[in-house]
Amino acid sequence: MKSTLKIYIFLMLALSALSSKAQEPDSKVTISGTVKDNQGNAVEGVSIFIQEKASNNLTAKDGKFSISVTGNDVIYFKKQGYNLVQKPALELDGAVVVLTLSLIDAGDDDDVYIPFGIRKKRSVSASISTIKGSELPQLPLSTLTNSLSGRLPGLYIKQSGTRPGTDDASFLIRGRSSYNSGQAPLVLVDGVERDFVNMDLNEIEGISVLKDAASLSWYGMSAANGVVYVTTKRGDAVKTKVTFDAQGGAQTPINITSPLNSFQFANQSNQHALNSGLPLVYDQTALDAYQSGSDLVNYPSNNFVDRFIKDVAPVQRYVATVSGGNAFARYFTLVSLFKQDGLYRGAETPDYNTNSNYKRYNFRTNLDLHINKSLDVKLDVGGRVENLQYNTAGNGTFLNTIYNTPSNAFPLLNQDGTFGGSSLFRNNPLAMLTANGNNNDLSRTLLATVDVKHKLDFILKGLSANAFYTYDITSAYTYGFNQNYEIYSSTGGGTFERFGNSTPLQYKSSDFNNNVRGNEFWAGLDYDRTFGLHDVKFSTRLLRSVNAAPGRLDYKRQAITNRLSYSFNNRYFADVVAAYAGSENFAPGKRYGVFPAVSAGWILSEENFLNKVKAVNYFKLRGSYGIVGNDDLFANRFSFNNYFTRSSGGYNFGTSFGAANGSAELTLGNPNLTWEKAKKASIGFDGQFFNQSLQLAFDLFHENRTNLLTTDILPSIIGQSVSLINNGEAQYKGFEMAMGYNKTFNKVTVGINGNFTKSKSKIISISEEIGLPAYQSQKGFQIGSVIQGGDFIRRFLVSDGLFQTQAEIDAAPVQRFSGLVRPGDIRYKDQNNDNIIDNLDFINTNYSDVPDTYYGFGTNVKYSNFDLSVQFQGVAGRTIQINNLINSTSASANYVNQFSTESWTPATAATAKYPLIALNNRGNNTQNSDFWLRSGDFLKLKNLEVGYSLSSSAVKKLKVNAMRFYVSGFNLLTFSKVSELGIDPEIPTAGFNSDYPYITTFSAGVNLKF
Template sequence: MNCIYKVFALSLVCLLVATVGYAQKQPDAPITASGQVVDQNGNPVEGVVISALENTLEVTTGPDGRFELECTTNDVVIFRKDGYNTLRRPAIDLEDASVALVPTLIEAGDEDNIEIPFGTRKKRAVSASVSSVSASDLPQLPLSTLTNVLAGRIPGLYIQQLGSRPGTDDASMLIRGRSSYNSNQAPLVLIDGVQRDFVDMDLNEIESISVLKDAATLAWYGMTGANGVVYVTTKRGSSTSTRVTLDAQGGVQTPVNVTAPLDAYTYATLYNRARTENGEQPLYDQAALLGYQTGSDPFRYPNNNFVDLFLKKAAPVQRYVTTVSGGNAYVQYFTLLSYYNQDGLYKWASNPRYDANTNFQRYNFRTNLNMHINKNLDVALDVNGRVEDLKYPFSGNGSFLNTIYNTPANAFPIYNEDGTYGGSGQFRNNPLAMLNEDGNISDLTRSMMSTIDARYKLNSILEGLSLHAFFTYDVTGLFKSGFNQSYEVYEYNGAGGFTQFGTRAPITYANSAFSGSVRNNEFWGGLDYNRSFGEHSIMFSTRGQWALSASPGRLDNRRQGVSNRVSYGFKDRYYADIVATYSQSQNFAPGRRAGWFPAISAGWIISDESFLSSVKVMDYLKLRGSIGIVGNDGVSSRRFGFNNYWTRGGSQYAFGTAYSPSPNSSELELANPYLTWEKARKASIGFDSKFFNEALSLSMDWFYENRTDLMTADILPNILGQNKVQVNAGEAQYKGVEAGMNFSKSFGKLRVSLNGNFTYAQSEILAINEEAGTLPYQSQIGYNIGGVRQGDAFVRRFLISEGIFQNQAEIDAAPVQRFSGIVKPGDIRYRDIGGPNGVPDGVIDNFDFLQSDYSDIPKAYYGFGATLQYGGFDVTTQFLGVYGRTIQINNLINSGSLASGYINQFSVDSWTPATAQTALYPRMAISDRGNNTQNSDFWLRSGDFLKLKQAEIGYSLPASITRYARVNSMRVYLSGFNLLTFSKVEDLPIDPEMPMAGYGAEYPSLRTWAAGVNIRF
C-alpha cells in the first residue's frame, strides 16, 4: 500500500507540473465562441443574454437560439435568462457547441446546491435529511473554536460549549440524539470530503456547512457514519469575478462568572464555627479575628483576594483575515491568510525571562486551485495549514486557577516582610511565584494538509461517464518547549523567624520534545455517471476508499471499503436514491471485518401535482423519507480485543535457591473473537415546504434509530479470575422530531429575516449486561442514555433527599445513615428505598441509590434569530436554548480542599441552628463529610437555559463614499458572543451551560465584545 501511495503521489506531482506549464503556455488569443442555446427538450431558446468576464460586449440569441461572441481563450462565457439557471462555460469549449439551459425550479436555482459525499445536488433533488447553512450567514466572531459559531443555527445539531480557556474553548457536537452508551456519539467531521480538524479553521475558509443526519447520506461512510456527519465545504475561486477581501477585528473578552472568595475575617469565623460544630476547639483566637477585621498587620494577618489580585477584568483578542480569489477559464484560485491572537486573564505573569500568561496564537493559510486542463480533464489542488502556539504556566492552568480560587484569604501574605514569597506547610503554592518563578510551557502545533482531485470525462466511451481520483496527504506535529525553575516559600513561625518550604532552582529550559506527530492519507477512486434522458435523470457514483493513519509509537490504523450510490429523477418531481457500501475495519478479527451498509430514500414534489394547484398560498411541498443501516466501529474495547495478549513487568517473584527476583508475565483481558461493530438502523420521514411567494420556508422530520451490538460487560462468572473484553450484547434507541423555519421579506426599505429550529429526542436503553443481583430500581434498562456530568464522568444513580435534619429527635426516628461516622442536625436526610432484598430495611446505604433519567443531554434544544436591514444598517441576533437538562452543584458548593476546610463563598448559606429555616445547604464539616457529599437529588438543578449567543450591529458605507476610497464595499460592525443568559439557576452565579466555569480549577466563562471592519476590493 505504501508503494501505491508513493507512485500515486509522484504521478500527481508530475500532473501538477504539467498542468501549471500548460496553463502558463495558453495564449490569451482572440476566438469566436459560437453555438446554439437549447432547453431540456432540445428546442432553441430565444432572448438569452451572453457575455464574457470583463467584456462589455453582449449578444442575445434569436428565435433559432444561435449565438456568436468575440472573446479570448481565457474567458468564461456566461448565459443568463430569467426563468433559467445561469450557466458558465469556458470560451475555449464553445466551438459550434450546443448549450442546454435548465429552467429554474424551486430549490433548484444557482444558490441551491447541497454538498453530499463526493457529489453535489440541488435541494429539490435531495430526498435524504440534510440541513445546511452558508458561511455568509454565520457571524464573524474572534473565537478560537469555530464550533461555537454554529450554536442554535441548524436543526438537529446540538452544540454545547465545554471550556473557555484560550485555544481550548471547545464544544461538543451531537446530531439528533444518543443511541449508544459506549461511544461519545461525536459526529464525523469532513472537510471537502476528508476527515480533518474543523474547530481551528477560520470562518472565511468555509463556503457552507451541511449536517447529514439519516441513513441515505450516512451509509456512504459505512462503519464510521452512525453518529452523523458534519460536512464542511471550503471556498473556491471564480472564473467570472476577481475579489480581494480584508477583515480586521479587535475586542476584549471578559469573565462572566468567577468565584467570589471570602475575606479573611469571614473565612476564619466560618472555619471556627465548623470546628466548634465538630466538637473541636476554634483555630483562630480573638486577636487573629480582630487582626483580619482591621487589617492592622497584613503580614501576620493577611487578607488577600487572590482572584482580584491575579485575574484581569478583560483580556484582548484580535483576528485579521485577507482573501484573494478569481481566475479565468483555465485556472480559478482562492487564497486565504489569517492571524488570531487570544490573550489570557492572568495578571503579573510577565517577566524579563518569559511570559506565563495563557495565550493562544494561530496562523491559517489556504490555497484552493481549480485547473481546467482541457475539455475532458479537470484537476483541483488544495493546500492548507495551521501554526498554533498555546502558552500557559509550567504548573498548568488547572493548578494555578485552583490556587487562586481555593486558597483562603488568610493563608499567607504574597510577600513577607523581608521580601520573600509567603507560603505555609499547608499552602505551598504562591500564585505570584507560580507565574514568575515556576516557568512556562509552549505547545507549538504545525499542520499541513493537501488534496489533489482529478476528474476525467469518458464521453468517448459513454456520454456522461467520468473517472475520478482523490488523494490526500496530511501531517501534524507538536513541539513542546518552555522554561522551568522552582522556588521556595517562607512561613512566619511565631518566634521571630521563618520556616522554609521548597527549594529554589535556577531557570532552565524545560524538556523540549517533538510529539503528537500524525500522518493521514486517504485515497478515493472510482467512476461517476450523470445523464438525462428526456424526463429521466440518472446519477451513479462508485468509489473505492483506502485510508491510513500513522503515528510513532503505535500501529497504523487502516480502513478501506467500496461506496456506491445511484440517484434517479423523473419529471423533476419524483426522486429516489439507493446507497450501498461495503466497509471494512481492522478492529475486528479476520473474516469478521467487513459488512454491507445499505440505505434507500425517496422524495416527491407533491406541490407539482395538479390536485394541489388550487392551494395558492403554498408554493412548494416535498415529501421525503429514508431507511437504512449504518455502522460504528469505534467500540469501547482495547485494540485488537479479538486476540489474547500478554505483558511483562509489574510484580516480581523469587525463584530458585538464590531468591533472585524475576519479572512476571500477565495476561490481559480475555479476548472476544466475535467482536463486531455497532449497527444503527435509521429511519426518517419529513417534508420541506414554501409559502407566500417563497417568503416562508418550513421543514420537519420525524426520526428513529435503533442501535444494536453495543459493547457491554461480559457476565461470565468471576470464578475465572480474569478480566474479560466486553461483548456485543447491548441495545438502545432514540426517536424524536425536528423542525426548521426561515422567513425573509422586504417591507419597503426594511428587510426582515427570521430563522428558527427545534429538536426533540428521547433515548432509551433496551439491553445492557449488569452485575448479578442488580435490583430492579437500580437497573438502567428502560432509562435514557446519558447521566449528570460530574467532572469527566456521568452519574446515573442518586439518593432521594428529604430535606435536612433539624434536631436529634428526627435523626433518631429516621433510618440509619451509614455514609458518615456520625450524623448531626444540619445533615441531609435520605429516603429508605430498599435493602439487599429490594425492600426498605431501615438503613441508608448503597442499596438506596435510585436509577434516574437525569441527564446532561437535553431532551430538546432550539435556536432562533433575526436580521433586520434598513438602508446601510443591519442588526442580527441569535439565541440558543435547551430544555430537559440536569446539572449537579455538588462539586460547586463543596469545592475547596481539606487544607481550606472546604469553606467557600457558599458556606455562608450553610445550616446552623439559627438559620435552620433559611439555610440553603447542609452544615459545614471539615472532616467526616461523607453524608452530605453523596450523589443525591439535593444537589441537582435544572440545566435549562436560553442564551443570546450572538448579536451584531453593522453599517455598510454607501457607494458614494467607498468609490473615493477605491473599494467596492466597506462595512463596520460591533459584535458580541455569550451576551445574556436566562436560566432556572439565576440564584447561583454560574453559567448553566458550564456550571464549574470560574470555580474549582476551571477557566471562567467568557463574554466576547469586538469591533470589526470588512473591506472588499
C-alpha cells in the same frame, strides 16, 4: 503510490502548459453557438458576459449568438428564471448551450454537498441540514464550533471549554442510542476526515449536517453518529475578488468565584469547628485583626481572584483572501492571523510570559485546473501554525490555587521581598506566574489534497474516472523555560521556615511529539446522464486510508461505496446507497460488513391535486431507511486477542533465592467482537408557502442500535476478567423542525429563523449485576448521566430535606454514610424499607447532562445601509449537579468557600440552602443525591451583530467595491434557573474549582472588498 502521484501531477502540469501554448489564449477569435432550454426550445434575450470585461451580449430570437473572445475567457449565460451557465470560451464554438429553468430549491444558490458529489436541494431525499459560511457571525473565536450554536435543526452544540485556544464544543446529532461513548459525529472537510474547529471562518463555503442512513451509509461503519460535512471556498472566474477583514475585541470573565475575605473565612471556620464539636480555629484577637486589617503581615487578607484575574483581555483577527481565475485555472487563497490573550494579571516577566495566550496563523490555497475538455484537477493546500502558551504549573493548578487558597493563608510577599507560603499552602500564585517558568506548545498542520476527474465520454457519454488523494500531517513541538521558587513561612519573632528550593532560569528540554500523518485514497467512477425526463447519477469509490504516528501501529480502513440516484421529471427522486466496509478493530474473517440505505422524495406541490393551491408554492415529502455501523467501541485496540504481561512476583526455580520473571494473562479477548449496528428511519417534508416567504421543514426520526458493548456476566471461578461483549441495545426517537421567514416591508427586509429538536433515548438491553434491585436497573431509562468531575453518575439517593432536631434523626432510618448524623444533615429516603440508608437506597434516574430538547431562533433585519442579526440558543430537559461546587474546598481550607455562608446552622435553620458543614463526619452530606441536582436548562443570546455599509458613492471615493463596519458580541445574556448561584448552566464549573472563567466576547471590525 507517492512516486506515481508525483509523476501524474507533473504530467498534468505539462499538459496544461502545452494546451495553453497550442490554444494561443491571447489571440482574438469569434465563436458562435445557440442557447436552448432543456426542452430544446431556443431562448431569446440571454445575457452573455465575458469574465473581467464589461461586455454584455444578448441572444437573438433563434437563440443564436456570436462573440469575440480569447482562449482564456470564461463565458456566462444568464437570464431571469434560469440557472446560470458558465463555459470556457474555446468549448463554445458551434455548441448548444442548455439553460435549465430555475425550479424551487434548484437554483444557483441551492447546492447541497454530499460525499463526493453535489446535488440541488430539490433532488435531495435524505435528511440534510445546511448553512452557508456567509450566514455565520463574524466572531473572533479560536474555534468555529460555537458559532453554529442554535442554527441547525438536529445539531446540539455544548460549549465545553473557555480557555484561549481551547474554547471547544461537543457535537451531538439528533440523540443518543449508545451508552458507550458521547457519540461524537464524524467531521469531514471537503470529504476528508479532518478537524475544522481551528479553521478560519472565511475558509468556509458551507456546512452540512448529515443525519439519516441515506446520507451516512456511504461511510459504512464510520458514520453512525452522524456527519458534519464542511466545504471550503473555491475560486470564481467571473471576477478577481480581494477581501480584507480586521477585528479587535475584548473578552471579559463572568460567573467567577467570589472568595471570602479573611474575616469572613475565619468566622466560617469557627462555625464549622462548632458544628464539629471542636475548639475554635481563630481567637478574638485574630478576628479583630482580620476585621481591622491593621496587621497584614501576621494577619494577611488577600483577594487572589481580583489580584490575578483581569477584567478584560484583548482578542484580534485579521483575514485576507484573493480569488479569481480564467478558463484554465481558478484559485482561492487565504491568510489569517488570530491572537487571543489570557486573563492572568502580572504574568509577563522580562524573560518569559506565563499568561494563557494563543496565536494562530491559517493559510489555504484551493486551485482548480481545467487541463483540457476531458481532464480537471483540483489541488488544495491548507494548514495552520498554532502557539499555545501557559505557566509551568498548568492552568488547572494555578486556577485552583487562586480560587481555593484561603485569603489569610499567607502574604504574597514577605516584608523582605521573599514569596510567602505555609506548610499547608505551598503554591504561591505570584511565584507561579513569575518564578516558575512557562510552556509553549507549537503545532503545525499541513493538509494537501489532489482530486482528478477524467471524462470518459469516448467510452460512455456521462462517464468519468476519479482519483482523490490526501496527505495530512500534524507535528507538535514543546519548548519553554524551567525555574523553581522557594516560599518562606513566618514562625514568629522574625524567623521563617523555608519550603522548596529555588533554581536559576534555564531552557526546558525541547520535545517533538504527537506527530501524526493521515492519508486517504479514493478512486472510482461517476456516471451522470439525462435521458429526456429521466436523470441518472451513479458513483462508486474504493477507499483506503491510514493514520500513522510514531510509537504505535497504524490505523487503517478500507471500503467500497456506491450510490445510485434517479429522478423523473424533477418531481420523483430515489437514492440507493451501499457500502462494503471493513475495520481492523475486529478479528480476521469478521472485519467487513454491508451497510445499505434507501431514500425517496416526491414533490406533491406539482401534482394536480395541489398545484392550484396558491398558498403552497412547494411541498416535498421524503423518507429514508438504512443501516449504518460504528466501530469506535470504546474498548482496547485489538480486543479480540488475548494478551500477557510480565508478572509482578515471578517464580522460584531450583535452589535459587531469586525469582525468575514470569507472565500473567490480562483481560481475556473476545474474538466475536463486532461493530454497533444502527438502523435509522426518517420521514419528513420541506415546504415553501405564501410566495416563498415562509419555509418549513419537519422530520420524524427513529434509531435502534444493537451490538452495544456491555459486560459479560460470567461466574468468577475462572479467576480472570473477560472482555466486553456485543449484547446491548438502545434507541432514540423524536422529531425536529425548522422555519424561515423572509419579507420586505418598504425599505425594511426582515428574516426570521427558528429550529426545534426533541429526542428521547431508551436503554433496551444492558448487562447488570445478578440480583440487582429493580429500582437500580438501567433498563427502560434514557441514556445519559450527570457529570461530576470526571465521573458520570446515574444513580442517586433521594433526599427528604434536612434534619432539624435530634429527635428527627432518632426516628428516621439509620444513615450509614457517616459516623455521626447531626441536625442540619441531609435526610434520605429508604428505598427498600430495611430501615437503613446505604448503597441499596440509590435509585436509577433519567437525570442527564444531555438535554432532550434543544432549539434556536434569531432574526436578520436590513434597513438602508444598516443590518442587524441576533441568534439565541436554548436547551431543556438537562440536569447539572452542584455538589462539587458547594463542597469544592478541602480540609486545609476548613471546607470554607463563598457558599458556606448559606449552610445550615441553628440560627439559619429556616432559611439555609445547604446542609451543615463540619470538619469531620462529612460523608453523609457529600453523597450523590438529588439534593445537589439543579435544572441545566437555559436560553442564551449567543451572538448579536450590528453593521453599517458605506454607500456606493462613498466607496467609489475610497476606491474599493464595498466597506462594512460592524460590532458583535458572543455569549451576551443567559436566562436560567441557576443564575442566583452565579454559575453558568452550560459549564457550571467555569470560574470555579480549577476551570477557566466563562467568557463574553465583544468586538468591532471592518470588511473591505476590492
